Structures are given as structure tokens and as C-alpha cells.
Amino acid sequence: MTATTEFSLDDLKRILREGAGADEGVDLDGDILDTGFEELGYESLALLETAGRIEREFGVTLDDDVLTDAQTPRTLLAAVNATIGSVGTVA
Numbered sequence: 001m002t003a004t005t006e007f008s009l010d011d012l013k014r015i016l017r018e019g020a021g022a023d024e025g026v027d028l029d030g031d032i033l034d035t036g037f038e039e040l041g042y043e044s045l046a047l048l049e050t051a052g053r054i055e056r057e058f059g060v061t062l063d064d065d066v067l068t069d070a071q072t073p074r075t076l077l078a079a080v081n082a083t084i085g086s087v088g089t090v091a
């Protein structure tokens with residue numbers, strides 16, 4: 001994919017499932033936007049893998065702070081999309 005693609009909640013769910021699976025007690029198809037990643041069963045290593053997949057698939061580089069600051073899917077989506085939006089605009 002190119003860096004001009006928007007990173008969606010469906011993209012995030014797919015990458016989470018592919019990279020770290022899903023905890024049996026967690027329904028990723030529910031309203032998870034404001035649910036903490038730890039509550040969803042994704043610890044720091046799973047999120048590192050998720051970030052790596054996002055970077056490869058969407059052609060972006062995420063700052064280390066993105067994972068530290070993004071505690072929920074909503075905040076991660078916003079951070080990734082802000083990065084995607086800035087690709088190509090910096091000389």
C-alpha cells in the first residue's frame with residue numbers, strides 16, 4: 001500500500017489479529033475505539049509488532065512516542081493518520 005492510504009479501524013483490527021491474535025474474551029468487532037489496548041489483551045510487545053506491520057504496510061515511520069502515547073485504538077488511528085498525512089509534505 002502507499003503512504004496516501006488512510007489507516008482505518010478495520011486495518012487496525014486486521015493487523016492486531018494477524019500479528020498477535022485476539023484474546024478469546026475480547027470482541028474486536030465491538031465498539032473498541034476508546035478501550036485501552038491492555039484491556040483488549042494487547043501488551044507492549046504486541047503493539048510493537050503492530051507498529052512494525054503498520055510501518056511496512058503503509059510506508060510510514062512511527063515515532064517511539066506514538067506507541068507510548070496511544071493507549072486506545074482511537075488515539076493510535078489518529079497518530080498513524082497524522083503521520084500518513086504528513087508523508088510527502090516535508091522537504
